[in-house]
Amino acid sequence: MIRWHSIFDGNTVKSIWIFLGLFLLFKCLHPAIDGDGIDRFNDLLAMINHQLPTSKFSTLHALLSSPLYWVGSLFDKAKLITAWFNTIIFTLLLFFLVLAMPNSPMKFFVAVFMLATSMFPNHIMTYYGETLTAAAISIGFIALLNKRLFLAAILLAMGVTQTPAALPALALALVFLAIRLRKPLYLLLLLIPTSTIMLENYLKFDAIFSSPYLVADQGTVGVLPYSGMAGFSYPFIFGFISILFSFGKGLLFFIPGIFLRALIKPQTSLDQKLFLLIDTLLIFVFGLILVYAKWWSWYGGFFWGPRFFLIACVPASLLLAYGVCLVNLSFKIRSILLISIVWSFWVSTQGFLFSVRDLTICLENNAALQFLCWYTPEFSPLFRQWIVGFPKINQFQILYFCWGAISIAFSIWWLFFISKKTQSNYSQLK
Numbered sequence: 001m002i003r004w005h006s007i008f009d010g011n012t013v014k015s016i017w018i019f020l021g022l023f024l025l026f027k028c029l030h031p032a033i034d035g036d037g038i039d040r041f042n043d044l045l046a047m048i049n050h051q052l053p054t055s056k057f058s059t060l061h062a063l064l065s066s067p068l069y070w071v072g073s074l075f076d077k078a079k080l081i082t083a084w085f086n087t088i089i090f091t092l093l094l095f096f097l098v099l100a101m102p103n104s105p106m107k108f109f110v111a112v113f114m115l116a117t118s119m120f121p122n123h124i125m126t127y128y129g130e131t132l133t134a135a136a137i138s139i140g141f142i143a144l145l146n147k148r149l150f151l152a153a154i155l156l157a158m159g160v161t162q163t164p165a166a167l168p169a170l171a172l173a174l175v176f177l178a179i180r181l182r183k184p185l186y187l188l189l190l191l192i193p194t195s196t197i198m199l200e201n202y203l204k205f206d207a208i209f210s211s212p213y214l215v216a217d218q219g220t221v222g223v224l225p226y227s228g229m230a231g232f233s234y235p236f237i238f239g240f241i242s243i244l245f246s247f248g249k250g251l252l253f254f255i256p257g258i259f260l261r262a263l264i265k266p267q268t269s270l271d272q273k274l275f276l277l278i279d280t281l282l283i284f285v286f287g288l289i290l291v292y293a294k295w296w297s298w299y300g301g302f303f304w305g306p307r308f309f310l311i312a313c314v315p316a317s318l319l320l321a322y323g324v325c326l327v328n329l330s331f332k333i334r335s336i337l338l339i340s341i342v343w344s345f346w347v348s349t350q351g352f353l354f355s356v357r358d359l360t361i362c363l364e365n366n367a368a369l370q371f372l373c374w375y376t377p378e379f380s381p382l383f384r385q386w387i388v389g390f391p392k393i394n395q396f397q398i399l400y401f402c403w404g405a406i407s408i409a410f411s412i413w414w415l416f417f418i419s420k421k422t423q424s425n426y427s428q429l430k
Contacts, residue, residue, distance in 0.1 A: 231295070
């Protein structure tokens with residue numbers, strides 16, 4: 001049995017601090033089922049009524065969240081309880097990530113950065129599918145690197161079945177691991193998600209290679225030259241640049257931590273396993289970029305941030321945590337880490353507290369001006385509050401912000417003062 005205080009190697013103060021952050025996060029949450037979540041919830045209702053779900057989304061999401069619906073129905077709050085599905089999934093991801101880290105400082109800072117500098121606090125307010133994909137893939141790769149092949153196969157299959165577009169990304173990541181570890185049989189892990197995707201397509205659409213994503217799904221016609229087209233019709237180079245660098249959707253602005261890999265290197269041979277996990281996740285993210293750069297809806301619809309790349313927050317948090325704990329870093333790299341941490345804290349805070357509340361103009365006239373929210377800084381959610389002002393927030397939101405600010409201040413203090421006095425003492429992932 002795992003004792004809660006032992007998660008941070010017996011450090012009760014660190015455990016209490018992280019659980020305080022989780023408590024405040026939960027107190028602030030009011031998860032809702034809207035947007036894409038409505039279709040997923042309708043799939044759940046269809047299953048309960050012994051009908052075959054017919055939406056374009058994977059049935060896995062509805063299947064896994066059905067126990068919450070059953071519990072909620074006992075209290076006449078089935079929809080309300082089901083809406084907490086992603087919060088539970090995120091909590092499990094956080095738990096397993098912390099357990100996988102090699103020492104107490106890394107455990108603590110990974111938890112801090114996942115809670116205070118990632119996009120997860122925003123995403124767990126919805127019933128969308130990206131949280132489950134991010135959690136299943138991340139924990140699946142941890143299991144694979146720990147040679148728990150059966151668990152890894154199940155989790156990786158779940159993550160890709162939930163998001164079929166992630167299949168090429170998984171293939172790319174497994175090729176990397178097969179070459180790096182000289183285990184070509186890892187490629188066989190592609191068989192399960194491929195089979196489940198084909199089976200679901202056959203049951204829903206009566207064709208194993210057919211999907212609404214390829215033909216029927218399309219956006220509205222606007223002023224941009226490639227709007228209104230379906231499937232993977234977007235020019236690759238435009239999508240690639242937009243995914244990386246656009247003010248309202250770009251990974252550089254929403255998850256800058258992933259770009260630190262070029263600056264942060266493993267310091268000892270014992271760190272190699274941690275960085276193998278980081279590199280595998282980054283290659284998976286790169287695979288997602290290659291896929292979504294061609295899709296007409298690369299931006300993910302009217303939603304806060306680059307939703308399809310939520311999983312990138314995991315390697316970003318690992319890199320930030322590792323960087324904070326390092327001893328031999330130049331002042332220049334420490335300064336870059338400082339900027340990344342502070343900016344990522346603002347990204348997470350803005351997404352959780354304000355999201356897209358002041359951007360309804362992008363939905364007017366049949367979303368004709370939605371491109372403003374993708375490309376222009378004035379309509380990017382990350383800059384919007386500085387233009388239109390900051391709305392009032394409740395007391396628990398204020399407390400959560402203060403918790404995050406104190407956590408970030410502590411990490412910066414550790415980065416510039418404590419890490420210089422400590423020696424690198426990492427051991428292998430558990």
